[in-house]
Amino acid sequence: MDLMKECWTGKINTVTLGATEKEGGTRTSQITVGGETALPFLFKEGDIPHAPVIAMEVLDAEPTDWPEVLKKPFGDALKDPVKWAVKCVEEYKARLICVKLIGTHPDFGNKSAADAAKLVKDILQAVKVPLIILGSGDDEKDNTVLAKASEAAKGEKCLIGDATEKNYKTLAASCLADGHNIIGESPIDINIAKQVNILISEMGFPLDRIVVNPTIGALGYGLEYAYSIMERARNAALLGDKMLSMPFICFVGQEAWRAKEAKATSSEHPEWGDESERGPLWEAQTAVAVLQTGGDILVMRHPKAVEEVRKYIDSLMKKG
Amino acid sequence: MLVIGELINGMFKAVGKAIADRDKKVIQKVAKDQVAAGAGMLDVNTGPYEKNPKDAMKWLVETIQEVTDVPLALDSTKADVIEEGLKLVKKKAMVNSANADEEKLNTIVPLAKKYNAFLIGLTMDKKGIPRDKNERTEHAVTIITKCQEIGFNLSDLYLDPIVLPVNVAQAQGIEVLEAIKEFKLLCDPAPKTVVGLSNISQGTKTRPLINRTYLVMAITNGLTAAIMDPLDKELMNAAITSELILNKNIYCDSFLDSYRKR
Secondary structure, eight states: OOOOOOOOOOOOOEEEEOOBGGGTSOBSOOEEEEOOSSSTTOTTTSOOOSOOEEEEEEESSOOSSOOHHHHTTTGGGGGOHHHHHHHHHHTTOOSSEEEEOGGGSTTTTOOOHHHHHHHHHHHHHHOOSOEEEEOOSOHHHHHHHHHHHHHHTTTSOOEEEEEOSSSOHHHHHHHHHHTOEEEEEOSSOHHHHHHHHHHHHHTTOOGGGEEEEOOOOOTTTTHHHHHHHHHHHHHHHHTTOGGGOSOEEEOHHHHHTTSHHHHOOTTTOGGGOOHHHHHHHHHHHHHHHHHHTTEEEEEEOOHHHHHHHHHHHHHHHTTO | OEEEEOOOBTTSHHHHHHHHHTOHHHHHHHHHHHHHTTOSEEEEBOOTTOSOHHHHHHHHHHHHHTTOOSOEEEEOSOHHHHHHHHTTOSSOOEEEEEESOHHHHHHHHHHHHHTTOEEEEESOBTTBSOSSHHHHHHHHHHHHHHHHHHTOOGGGEEEEOOOOOTTTOTTHHHHHHHHHHHHTTSSSSOOEEEEEGGGGGTTOSOHHHHHHHHHHHHHHTTOOEEEEOTTOHHHHHHHHHHHHHTTSSOOOTTHHHHHHTO
């Protein structure tokens, strides 16, 4: 019996993060995502030229709401973002680092744009993998912080975010000027995802430098809904909708570790079992679902979850 | 929906004159304007008065292909005129057209097959235009059967139910719409459909409105292509919006711009 094969006409854009010396940057490696002409891991229906990648998350301020089980693998490095990034790359083999400048938020330390720019420079110095740089989510502050951070990383072809429907112009202009890629964010809403892309592209931003953050929910917290939105966008893209043909970035770690099922200790919930297994599993399970609906870049936290999901990706990419 | 630009036709005065004078600039501008406005294919018709239609077709195809890569629908009642164009096209062309006449089918279908072209099959024969959806469907079956016999790929076939002017044959408007729906049941995958849209408003005083309204109705009934005026922006907007409401494209606030950037 023959397999029923879907024949798609569209293609996901290919986006490259990181500029090596040859391209005017200082990275020693690059990450390329996208380029799919079929749904995730359906190798018989089209090309899946680039494996999904995992970025490990580094914050510019010591996390206050992380449970012990999540803090433990990083130890003292949590107090020093540069050390933290180095640890992710050297010890946990991260090929991509995501620096979240949460400490610049007016309510979480209010660090200056200059502090953020210096940190970005220091991390670029300390690790040679490509960087994702995120603001704190405060629009006004992000417009000054990310502009400085972008400038500090000029020519390194980072991925910077997030641009939103209400706040995209400043960031898009910075990323254009400094040669970075950009993340367009929408609140689990396919219509807004498309609108953000068209708004950014109308500023002259090339479509193959945009990555979509569809926003997701963790396992048990709206994962199915996020999954279906991503699936619908990916279907439209493969049918030729260029305004949805971007790779996805998914903030798996951030969402999974919000869940009480991941965070709670076994003394609080003895029936749930050991949190040192349960927490990373919650994160890995969220990641696996997101991969199956088209996640290209997963931003994750716990090294154990990262390792498991990396193995999972490797096994799927063997095309067996 | 596939928009086939109708403006390169010798029936239009300025184009007819440009063809007669072999004035490349005029033709190339009409070609480029239609493509920029969203035409995915351009109809090419030398017009009824051309003394040497083969030569005119050759010149038109060469002239158009100097400025655009979009495929061409070679529009003539004469097989040798169409073939002149088929010899030159760079992209998979469309043969416009065959009808349900045995004789016509026996020349045109093999021609389309030989050059690996799409084919428009008009659902009429030498007895004239069809009276209702049933006659249209009968002709459609004749065309499909002949294509199968000859080994012409049915997915390259576009059935044309023959649109007639509303001020002449008012009862035919609905028959055409229903025929579009019926054609879909004739084979699997469903055959494609095309209309010469502007016919609906021929001789009326409100052409754009009638064209626009009818296009929306036809798209709703499953129309896959139309030979029409892509420079009529409201008409194009109506087509884009119809497909949006039919859930063929994903909504965003700038859906018109987004569609045009495809």
